[in-house]
Amino acid sequence: MAASDRFDVVVVGGGPAGLSCARETAAAGLSTALFERGEECGAKNVSGGRLYLGPLADLPAGFWKDVPLERRVVRETLTLVSGAATASIDLRSPRLGEAPVESRTVLRARFDRWLAGRAVEAGAMVVPGARVDGVLLRDGRVIGVRLGADEIEAAVVVAADGALSRIAPAAGIGGPPRPDRLAIGVKEIVALDPGRIEDRFGLEPGEGAARLVIGDPTRGIPGGGFLYTNRDSISVGVVAKLDALGAAGPGGPETHALLEALRAVPEVARLLAGGETTEYSAHLVPELSVDDAPRRGMPGLLVAGDAAGFVVNHGFTVRGMDLAIASGVIAGRAIARAASGGDPATAAPALYERGLEESFVMRDMEAARRSIGFLSRDRLYSHYPRAVCALLEDMFSFGPGGKGKTGTALWKSARTGFINLRGLADLWAMRRI
Amino acid sequence: MRLDEKLALDAFRQDEEAHIRLAQEICAGCADRVCVRACPAGLYSMVEETGEMRVECSGCLECGSCITLCARGAVEWNHPRGGFGVRYRHG
Numbered sequence: 001m002a003a004s005d006r007f008d009v010v011v012v013g014g015g016p017a018g019l020s021c022a023r024e025t026a027a028a029g030l031s032t033a034l035f036e037r038g039e040e041c042g043a044k045n046v047s048g049g050r051l052y053l054g055p056l057a058d059l060p061a062g063f064w065k066d067v068p069l070e071r072r073v074v075r076e077t078l079t080l081v082s083g084a085a086t087a088s089i090d091l092r093s094p095r096l097g098e099a100p101v102e103s104r105t106v107l108r109a110r111f112d113r114w115l116a117g118r119a120v121e122a123g124a125m126v127v128p129g130a131r132v133d134g135v136l137l138r139d140g141r142v143i144g145v146r147l148g149a150d151e152i153e154a155a156v157v158v159a160a161d162g163a164l165s166r167i168a169p170a171a172g173i174g175g176p177p178r179p180d181r182l183a184i185g186v187k188e189i190v191a192l193d194p195g196r197i198e199d200r201f202g203l204e205p206g207e208g209a210a211r212l213v214i215g216d217p218t219r220g221i222p223g224g225g226f227l228y229t230n231r232d233s234i235s236v237g238v239v240a241k242l243d244a245l246g247a248a249g250p251g252g253p254e255t256h257a258l259l260e261a262l263r264a265v266p267e268v269a270r271l272l273a274g275g276e277t278t279e280y281s282a283h284l285v286p287e288l289s290v291d292d293a294p295r296r297g298m299p300g301l302l303v304a305g306d307a308a309g310f311v312v313n314h315g316f317t318v319r320g321m322d323l324a325i326a327s328g329v330i331a332g333r334a335i336a337r338a339a340s341g342g343d344p345a346t347a348a349p350a351l352y353e354r355g356l357e358e359s360f361v362m363r364d365m366e367a368a369r370r371s372i373g374f375l376s377r378d379r380l381y382s383h384y385p386r387a388v389c390a391l392l393e394d395m396f397s398f399g400p401g402g403k404g405k406t407g408t409a410l411w412k413s414a415r416t417g418f419i420n421l422r423g424l425a426d427l428w429a430m431r432r433i
Numbered sequence: 434m435r436l437d438e439k440l441a442l443d444a445f446r447q448d449e450e451a452h453i454r455l456a457q458e459i460c461a462g463c464a465d466r467v468c469v470r471a472c473p474a475g476l477y478s479m480v481e482e483t484g485e486m487r488v489e490c491s492g493c494l495e496c497g498s499c500i501t502l503c504a505r506g507a508v509e510w511n512h513p514r515g516g517f518g519v520r521y522r523h524g
Contacts, residue, residue, distance in 0.1 A: 037512055039446065043520045044495060108524030129516030147515075164497040166512070177501040184498050186473045188439070189523045233523070246467045246502045255473040255498065256436050279523045280439035282473035282496040 007031045008344075009335055010145055010154035011124075012132045012167050014041035015108075016321050017305025017328035018160030019115040019126075024332025026124035030339055033154075034124055035147065037131040042112030045162075046187060046283035047321055049228035049235040050210055051111075054101045055322045055360050059329065068114050070105035070230040071208025072097035075201065078316060079267060081215030082389035086267040097207065105208045105228045105235070106321070107189075132161070135171045135301070141345055142171050142300035155344045156335050158302045160328060163284040165294075165307035173303070174294030179242035181288040181309070183223060186259050187237030189230075190275035197229050200271050212316055213268065215385030217261040219253045220378050221245055225262035227271065234272060238262050239285060239318065241376070255282075285318065286311045289372050290365040296356065297349030302331045310361060312368045315375055315433045323361050330355040370432040377426060387417030436475045440492045448517035451490045452510065453499070459507035460486035468508065471498045494519055 009025045011018045014036030026032040038044040050073060053064075074097040079088040095101070116126050136144035136151055144153035145167075159167035163182060168174040194205065201209040213225035223240035238258040245255065253261075262268055286309045293309040296302065304310070305324035312319045331352050338347035356362045391413040395406070403409065417423070461484050468477040468486075473496060476489040486507075488499075495518055500510040512518070 035515075037515045039516050039520050042524055044518075046521060046524050109521050110523075112524070131512055131515035164501075177497060179501050182501055184471070184473065184496060242471070242498060242501055245471060246504075248470075250465060250470075252470055254470045254475070256439075256475060277434060277439065277442060279442055279521065280494075281443070281519075281521055281524065282494040282498070284497050284501070 005150075006153040007033045008155050008339060009033070009158065010035070010152060010156075011158040011160055012145060013159070013161035013305075013307070014038070014116055014126060014128065015045050015112060015160060015162060015305060015324065016115060017307070017324040017331075018158065019112065019119045020325045020328030021158050021160060021304060021332040021335075022124040022126070023115075023119040023122045024329055025335050026119060026122040028332070028336035028339070030336060032124040033152070034119065034126045035130040035132050035145070036126065036128045038128060040113060040128045041116035041126065042109040043128075045108040045112055046185065046281045047106065047108055048185065048187070048226050048237060048239070048318065049105050049107070049230070050103050050317075051106045052103045052319055052322045054099075054103070055364075056325060057100050066114070068110045070107060071203075071206060073103045073105060073208045073210050075203065075207070075209040077209065077211040079211060079213045080385035080388050081213060081217060081265050082386040083216065084266055085389040085393065086265065087389050087392050092202070103210075105210070105230050107230055107235075132167065135167060137171065140299065142298065143345075155300075155339070156302065156348050157300060158304060158331055158335075159307050160304045161307050163286050163306040165303070168294055168301075168303045168307055171298060171301050173298055173301070177284070179246050181286060181292060183239050183241045183285045183287045184245065184255055184282065185237055185239045185285050186255055186282045187235055187280070188259065188277045189279040190234045190236055190272050191232060191278045192234055192272070192275040194232050196274070197232070197234065201229055203229065210317075213262060213265065214381060217265060218258055218381055219248075219261070220382040221248065221253070221258075222376050222378060222381055224381070225268070227268070233278065234275060236263065236268070236272060241287065242284075244378070285320070287313055287318075287372055290362070290369050293365070297352055299349065300345040302334070302349060302352050304328050304331045310365065312364050313371055313375055314368070315371065319364075323364070326359055326361050327356065330359055330361070368433070374429050374432045377429070379422065379426060391417055440474055443494075444520040444522055445491065446517050446520060447491055448513045450514065452513045452518070453488050453490050453493065454509040455486050455488060456507040456509070457485060459505045463505060463507070467502045468499045471502050473498065
């Protein structure tokens with residue numbers, strides 16, 4: 001690439017945020033180059049496996065043309081684990097699979113490649129296999145990027161390089177990755193034929209299920225297991241907060257052992273039996289309060305998606321991809337508007353910030369501001385799953401000598417497990433999520 | 434399934450240039466060895482005879498847990514060069 005190359009927009013990272021942004025700016029007629037370090041877009045990208053389409057309902061219908069998503073989620077299960085015992089809350093509702101709240105399972109290699117195709121169609125130059133090594137700075141503003149010895153100038157650079165962003169820190173906003181603001185996700189793809197998936201999860205063809213598993217497998221570390229049904233495979237994985245994993249000390253669990261522990265839970269093992277693992281992956285997930293989020297822009301630079309910390313942990317589900325797509329679109333539109341003025345490098349960050357504030361991205365980030373604090377309580381991951389399983393075992397079991405009054409037995413179990421000062425404090429704090 | 438069997442399922446394009454370098458003098462004085470537990474690919478190991486911390490770059494899933502968790506700053510980590518490293522086929 002010639003050293004004199006200059007673009008209106010350079011995007012770093014070919015995930016949902018970067019590609020959505022490049023698609024917008026290219027469609028607006030701006031010369032746009034996107035650099036992706038993977039062999040193709042999606043090659044380095046992993047997610048648990050579900051995209052919420054509801055929050056993205058404002059996007060034009062054409063946006064989703066031929067989108068390769070997996071199954072419409074119509075069944076949500078929360079499973080608590082205590083030893084070999086499991087207790088589940090199970091919601092099956094057609095409403096879950098319909099607009100405006102529809103969510104679908106997704107495999108990123110396929111999805112990101114599709115999104116790259118849309119960006120190229122719009123006129124963006126998408127360059128895979130290209131690692132951006134740094135940013136070009138002049139007078140406190142970002143004026144381009146560096147790939148090896150090549151310097152590529154741009155009116156605006158977009159850092160969409162993921163949870164482990166190197167571009168924003170290189171530009172002086174955001175520091176090194178911190179274990180208290182990240183979780184590690186490990187995942188396997190387990191191939192299984194569609195008929196067996198549908199039988200085991202109680203689904204019709206095309207329908208999908210999502211399951212969150214809380215308790216013993218994460219060994220008290222904030223986090224949990226997940227299962228998502230794809231068309232002909234199941235995504236099964238564990239997410240665990242990095243700071244707690246580190247604090248567990250030399251005797252603590254190994255990351256990969258958490259996934260094995262999840263797979264060993266009888267209820268989970270049954271769902272996966274006979275399936276063949278075809279891929280093993282790991283990726284970091286931002287888990288931070290909006291108050292700790294890195295700056296989202298500076299002259300000449302916008303930060304989008306995971307790189308900006310745009311992930312919301314609701315406790316029972318973690319959302320990132322819809323926020324990534326939305327933040328990418330908002331960034332792209334901000335740049336397109338700024339380009340008509342005299343100083344896009346200064347105008348774009350301000351327009352981007354305003355666009356984010358007016359969107360669900362900042363609304364949801366701000367609403368979840370204190371949820372990370374609540375969700376760090378390790379009692380949620382050890383004590384409660386055990387207490388719930390114990391209470392239900394008491395309720396449903398009848399031993400020698402008779403049961404006595406059911407209410408008395410339940411009250412005793414509830415009093416030790418839930419109705420105490422710590423339980424009330426946890427309940428009170430729950431309003432934060 | 435063993436961890437090495439899982440890693441054998443993944444597609445890698447190996448770079449001859451190591452993208453992780455360790456400051457051995459720091460590792461030698463570390464009792465915590467959080468990298469050993471944290472790495473989801475199990476690539477870190479302490480060679481007890483020599484006191485050397487080893488990292489096997491070739492199975493790296495590029496998650497960044499090691500660099501995030503090593504509080505002593507012993508891990509120097511860069512992304513593999515463009516086009517190299519893990520290539521997820523499902524993701």
